[in-house]
Amino acid sequence: MRTDTTFKRAFNDMIEIIRTLDLGEELPSENALRAQLGVSRTTVRKVLAGMAARGIIMSEAHRRIIRKQPRQKERYPKEETLAISEQVETSFMEWMLRGDACPGTEINETELARKFGVATTIIREFLNRFQKYGLIEKRQNAGWVFKGFTASFALELFEIREMFEMRSARLFATLPDGSPVWKQIQAMRAAHLELLADIDARFQDFSELDSRFHRLITAVAPNRFIESFQDVIAMVFHYHYQWNKRDERARNEVAIREHLALIEALESRNVASIDRACRLHLTSARETLLRSIMQ
Amino acid sequence: MRTDTTFKRAFNDMIEIIRTLDLGEELPSENALRAQLGVSRTTVRKVLAGMAARGIIMSEAHRRIIRKQPRQKERYPKEETLAISEQVETSFMEWMLRGDACPGTEINETELARKFGVATTIIREFLNRFQKYGLIEKRQNAGWVFKGFTASFALELFEIREMFEMRSARLFATLPDGSPVWKQIQAMRAAHLELLADIDARFQDFSELDSRFHRLITAVAPNRFIESFQDVIAMVFHYHYQWNKRDERARNEVAIREHLALIEALESRNVASIDRACRLHLTSARETLLRSIMQ
DNA sequence: CATATGTTTCTTATGTATAAAAAACAGGGG
DNA sequence: CCCCTGTTTTTTATACATAAGAAACATATG
Missing domain, CATH: 1.10.10.10 (Winged helix-like DNA-binding domain superfamily/Winged helix DNA-binding domain)
Structure with a gap:
């Protein structure tokens, strides 16, 4: 009754692990594989049995040797790995x-x-x-x-989002120089610049970066309710824009530039600049979403 | 397999309806009863059948007459009416x-x-x-x-609560004289004064009034996420204080006075007073909850 | 013809079953 | 004695079954 998606996902992951090893080499212990694959040992053993049945590995007493490299077509299709x-x-x-x-x-x-x-x-x-x-x-x-994916949904969503993000962004002004967050912000800027440089080819990667960026900002002062609200935002952007691709490239480019401006403001530690950059970005994101809902 | 709690609740409610009628009087139509009881006609018919079986009503062709008044002990016990x-x-x-x-x-x-x-x-x-x-x-x-009903839970909860309630309370300053909210606020003050006058006997009624008061304030500008958060607050207060009765009377009296002060501030339409009264109440509520969590 | 009741059909609330996955237990070798 | 694998037990994910309740349909009556 229960589907074996966990097994199939682990099986696919195991293929990648084996690819990093050579023929004749010994596999790590079941426990080590368990940790690497993030599943239980029961599932690891099932995967190993599957690999053995396919002749990819050979089980000797207390160890398993790689006999041949698995082929990509032996992977289970993506759909079968989803619960x-x-x-x-x-x-x-x-x-x-x-x-x-x-x-x-x-x-x-x-x-x-x-x-x-x-x-x-x-x-x-x-x-x-x-x-x-x-x-x-x-x-x-x-x-x-x-209740409908309506304009009022978007407005209510952004009212909360604004409260939460302004609250977090403002906190940056009081952060000490030594805080590890500044390193992460640097990395975030780099990631944005990289994406911007290659925007024509990679504009679809933005959605994930966006989510990571906003989660980083709110993480300065963790609050479970704010974090849970981030899921709502992520869901909206992930799915809504998946079915609404109009102006996607341009839309994402604008957002990246706004993020970069916000990063600069955060680093300035000037509350007024932070407020301005943050509000600017949220307003623009809201308008974009509203336009896209209205067709 | 499904329990018949809907039926039992409707049965109990029907007893109250019959008590308002006289012997020999005719019951309203099934449809009218359906609306009054807030269940489907299927359930109404089941209740009527039960009443008839107990000799409380007599079903004639197309009408039902009251034969005798139901007794209180015919009610189903509270537990059996809960899904x-x-x-x-x-x-x-x-x-x-x-x-x-x-x-x-x-x-x-x-x-x-x-x-x-x-x-x-x-x-x-x-x-x-x-x-x-x-x-x-x-x-x-x-x-x-x-994750534990801990101090950090309470702090995170109140951080959000403060954002949400200050936001709503401030909006009162901009409300026109003609808004129906002012009437509701008046009624709310009356309810508070009434409870305060009889605080020694009725201090347990506060929890429900508290929830209604805070919902009224946030309702000035409806937002589904804020409303949903009110459920969290209501749950915390309802259950937590149900198992933690220390200083209950005094605690509730203080809160009532703070509510009255906030009502006055709201009516003054002075943002600074509103802010002060609101923050005062929330701070005190937070401290009370924290103390009670720490034992 | 509107509204009431009688009847049938569909949906939800809740229980039970079971394969997959996790966890716990047990013996064995370095 | 720690870590490894083999085995057994427990738990979760998912399917299915069914009585209670809601909704739709049909018929009757004023």
């Missing part, structure tokens, strides 16, 4: 953002389960977790309502 | 706050299901919803960790 619950997330987002759902649509657990080909349990679990994004609402004894 | 998922919430809170759990404790779904006598499905669903309170964290393929 059902992760697949459901993607399916649901697509259903939502492709426009099958307008504000006020009732969400029917059974119907979704049928449509996505999964058990209702999974759908319920997903919806319960998804609730925190503020896009759906539960009604007692009667399913959920989709 | 399993609601019972689980209480059990879990008790488990958590009674101190069976210290920070870092691993939460075992199976064990909790056994301990609470419910299905694992329910536990999972509950934990998924409960995640938003910031007290537990999920680990891939391996249960949950309880």
